[in-house]
Amino acid sequence: MARRRTAVTKPRLVVIIGHNQQVVQTVTTFIGGRVPVFVYTTESEIEVQLAPYPDVTVAILPDYDTCPADLPDTAYFICLDSEEEAKNIREWLPQSRAIFHIGSGADTTRRSGRKNNNGLLHLQESNSATRRQLFRRLSNLRRVDKLMDMARNTELPLILMYSNPDPDAIGAALALATIWRAAGANPIIRYTGEVQRYQNKLLISYLKEPIEFAREAELAGADLVAIVDAQPGFWRENQPRAHVIIDHHPRKESSVAAYTDIREDYGSTATIMTEYLVDADLPISRTLATALLYGLKTDTNDLQRNTRSNDVKAYDILHTRSDQHFISRLVHSQVPMNMLDYLAWGISNRIVVRDMMLVHFGDIPHSDILVQCADYLLLTCGINWVVCAGKTNDKLIVTFRGDGHKQDVGRRAHNAFGRLGSAGGHRTMGRAEVPLDGEHEDASVDILVANLFKRMSQSRQQKIIRALRNRLHGPEPEEASLAELI
Numbered sequence: 001m002a003r004r005r006t007a008v009t010k011p012r013l014v015v016i017i018g019h020n021q022q023v024v025q026t027v028t029t030f031i032g033g034r035v036p037v038f039v040y041t042t043e044s045e046i047e048v049q050l051a052p053y054p055d056v057t058v059a060i061l062p063d064y065d066t067c068p069a070d071l072p073d074t075a076y077f078i079c080l081d082s083e084e085e086a087k088n089i090r091e092w093l094p095q096s097r098a099i100f101h102i103g104s105g106a107d108t109t110r111r112s113g114r115k116n117n118n119g120l121l122h123l124q125e126s127n128s129a130t131r132r133q134l135f136r137r138l139s140n141l142r143r144v145d146k147l148m149d150m151a152r153n154t155e156l157p158l159i160l161m162y163s164n165p166d167p168d169a170i171g172a173a174l175a176l177a178t179i180w181r182a183a184g185a186n187p188i189i190r191y192t193g194e195v196q197r198y199q200n201k202l203l204i205s206y207l208k209e210p211i212e213f214a215r216e217a218e219l220a221g222a223d224l225v226a227i228v229d230a231q232p233g234f235w236r237e238n239q240p241r242a243h244v245i246i247d248h249h250p251r252k253e254s255s256v257a258a259y260t261d262i263r264e265d266y267g268s269t270a271t272i273m274t275e276y277l278v279d280a281d282l283p284i285s286r287t288l289a290t291a292l293l294y295g296l297k298t299d300t301n302d303l304q305r306n307t308r309s310n311d312v313k314a315y316d317i318l319h320t321r322s323d324q325h326f327i328s329r330l331v332h333s334q335v336p337m338n339m340l341d342y343l344a345w346g347i348s349n350r351i352v353v354r355d356m357m358l359v360h361f362g363d364i365p366h367s368d369i370l371v372q373c374a375d376y377l378l379l380t381c382g383i384n385w386v387v388c389a390g391k392t393n394d395k396l397i398v399t400f401r402g403d404g405h406k407q408d409v410g411r412r413a414h415n416a417f418g419r420l421g422s423a424g425g426h427r428t429m430g431r432a433e434v435p436l437d438g439e440h441e442d443a444s445v446d447i448l449v450a451n452l453f454k455r456m457s458q459s460r461q462q463k464i465i466r467a468l469r470n471r472l473h474g475p476e477p478e479e480a481s482l483a484e485l486i
């Protein structure tokens with residue numbers, strides 16, 4: 001994708017008023033961009049200091065109390081340490097938002113944030129903000145140094161992902177591999193479960209990187225083991241030993257290793273790894289940026305969940321470097337082909353109760369159907385929450401989805417079914433599982449309606465029960481299907 005810089009119009013000239021030690025630096029900033037500078041000062045010494053610079057016009061004022069007659073109409077930079085004096089000058093300057101106050105270092109640290117200061121803007125971040133940023137970077141650099149040191153002279157460095165790796169784990173693993181390769185090591189990336197989701201298979205094949213199931217010999221033979229986007233305590237059995245743990249899940253007490261970086265307040269492990277790479281100025285290839293960005297997107301639900309400013313910053317850095325069309329393919333590959341008939345049945349057999357949509361599928365092979373259908377139906381205009389129910393493994397499964405605006409479906413799930421089985425969730429997602437003890441799917445309709453609409457009149461409840469049962473006794477998803485393989 002060809003990228004062009006947005007055109008920026010240079011100022012015709014700028015005016016600097018004052019005499020503190022920031023004058024020369026401010027002048028050079030503009031002269032470097034070939035913008036002429038007018039300086040108004042009471043100190044003749046300033047004229048001497050600026051003599052070597054071209055395109056600078058210096059006028060000596062008797063004081064800063066009155067407006068010079070020839071003052072150009074442009075942006076103004078007041079280089080005085082005293083805030084009071086700066087405000088006085090502001091009084092006689094033309095009405096403009098483009099008036100900056102540049103105190104010398106000691107003063108700028110004391111000002112509070114970027115608040116409007118009687119119409120005076122600040123040119124730079126305060127020293128303390130710059131210092132904080134620098135300290136953060138130095139701490140990340142120390143971490144990258146340590147990671148690289150650990151990998152030097154290793155025979156078989158292993159990067160391990162827990163169970164069925166998700167995009168965040170895959171992106172983080174690839175980032176750590178990049179750091180270790182920069183240290184001359186040859187790491188392998190492995191997982192201990194199975195890649196199940198279609199998108200994750202697609203991502204792995206796109207990366208052209210051998211990301212495979214961890215064999216016994218590899219686990220036993222590795223002389224350096226890193227676990228990313230997980231902690232050793234996640235494994236119930238055969239807990240791997242780890243020298244490195246990098247994660248954003250809640251810290252487990254057992255997570256002790258030579259190197260740990262667990263940042264529970266981060267939206268993704270991809271964010272931590274992006275900071276390492278950027279701060280250490282290591283290369284981020286297009287494929288790596290794509291994997292990291294997709295990991296960040298899926299873990300934060302597109303910056304809508306558990307997101308803080310670090311995640312947004314990482315997103316900003318990654319999105320220009322990544323393969324947007326491939327990410328679009330991943331994002332649009334959400335619905336398995338064999339799900340379409342269930343979706344079609346759910347759409348045809350929906351019930352609408354005010355701003356809520358309800359579907360009961362009866363017997364279903366697995367509960368993924370409920371999640372897929374609820375996510376889809378929530379896209380309907382005027383529908384703010386969706387409940388999809390079904391019977392599988394002798395349990396009534398009820399999936400809740402909502403937009404979270406003025407309602408909490410996790411609490412709704414808990415209030416409706418908490419006494420009958422496990423039920424709960426958070427604002428936008430909820431789930432309940434109610435044991436059925438061999439009861440027929442018709443009975444599950446009664447349980448669903450009686451608990452979901454506790455405050456509804458009996459007659460209305462009966463109406464909904466009849467409607468749901470009628471739908472259950474109509475054609476089943478497979479029978480209703482019109483789609484044939486052509």
Ligand SMILES: [Mn+2]
Pocket residue numbers: 168169229248267268269299
């Ligand atoms: Mn994660």
